[in-house]
Amino acid sequence: MRSAEGTRGSRADQADQRRAELLDAARRVVLERGISNTRVADIAKATNVSGGLIHYHFATKDELITAMLRVTIDGEVARLKELVQAEGPAAERLDRVLRYYIPRSRTDQSWLLWIDAFAAGLRETVVRDILLELETAWIGAVEQVIQAGVDSGAFTCDDPHGAAERLDSMLDGLIIRYTLHPSVLSRGRLLEHARIAAAREVSVPRSAFPLS
Structure with missing residues (x-):
C-alpha cells in the first residue's frame, strides 16, 4: 500500500512535469508569435x-x-559559470565566453527569444528585470575572466568592469544586425569584431585569440 508521503511525492512530480511541459510549449509559441x-x-x-489547466x-x-x-536564463547563467571556471590561458577563456554569447546562427532560438524580450521589456517591467539580470550575469562573467587575466599578468586593463560593459554593448548591437541582416554581417565577421575589440580592451595582440 502506497504511503501518503509517497502519494504526495508522486503528485508533486506530476505537477512539476506538467509545468515543465507548459513552459516548453510557451517557449515554442513565443518563438513563433512573439511575447506580446x-x-x-x-x-x-x-x-x-x-486554459483552465494552465x-x-x-x-x-x-x-x-x-x-x-x-x-x-537559469540555464544560460549556469553555462556561463562553467565557462568562467574552466581552465586555460586567459585569452582562450575570454574567447570561450565571447563565442558562447554570439549566436550559432541567425535562427538561434535563444537569441530570437531575447531579442523579442528586449522589445517587450520596453513596456513590461517583469521582462525588463529579467533582461537586466541576464545582462548583469554576462557582464559579470566577462569582467571575472578579464580580472583573472589581469591578476595572472596576461592582460592589462585598468577597468575590467568597464571593458565588459563595452564588449556587451558592442555585441548586442552587432548580434541584432547579424540576426536581421545576415547577408550584411556574417557570423565569422561578427566574431572577428568581438576578438579585435576584446584584444584592445585587455592590451594583447589580436593573434592571442584564435584565427577562426
Missing part, C-alpha cells in the same frame, strides 16, 4: 490542454512567460 502576441489560448492549443499552474500569462524566461 502570445495568448494563453495559444499555449493551451499547442499542448492540447484547457491557469491552475500559472495564475496569469505574465506569470507563465516570466517562468519560461526564468528557466531559460
Whole structure:
C-alpha cells in the first residue's frame, strides 16, 4: 500500500512535469508569435490542454512567460559559470565566453527569444528585470575572466568592469544586425569584431585569440 508521503511525492512530480511541459510549449509559441502576441489560448492549443489547466499552474500569462524566461536564463547563467571556471590561458577563456554569447546562427532560438524580450521589456517591467539580470550575469562573467587575466599578468586593463560593459554593448548591437541582416554581417565577421575589440580592451595582440 502506497504511503501518503509517497502519494504526495508522486503528485508533486506530476505537477512539476506538467509545468515543465507548459513552459516548453510557451517557449515554442513565443518563438513563433512573439511575447506580446502570445495568448494563453495559444499555449493551451499547442499542448492540447484547457486554459483552465494552465491557469491552475500559472495564475496569469505574465506569470507563465516570466517562468519560461526564468528557466531559460537559469540555464544560460549556469553555462556561463562553467565557462568562467574552466581552465586555460586567459585569452582562450575570454574567447570561450565571447563565442558562447554570439549566436550559432541567425535562427538561434535563444537569441530570437531575447531579442523579442528586449522589445517587450520596453513596456513590461517583469521582462525588463529579467533582461537586466541576464545582462548583469554576462557582464559579470566577462569582467571575472578579464580580472583573472589581469591578476595572472596576461592582460592589462585598468577597468575590467568597464571593458565588459563595452564588449556587451558592442555585441548586442552587432548580434541584432547579424540576426536581421545576415547577408550584411556574417557570423565569422561578427566574431572577428568581438576578438579585435576584446584584444584592445585587455592590451594583447589580436593573434592571442584564435584565427577562426
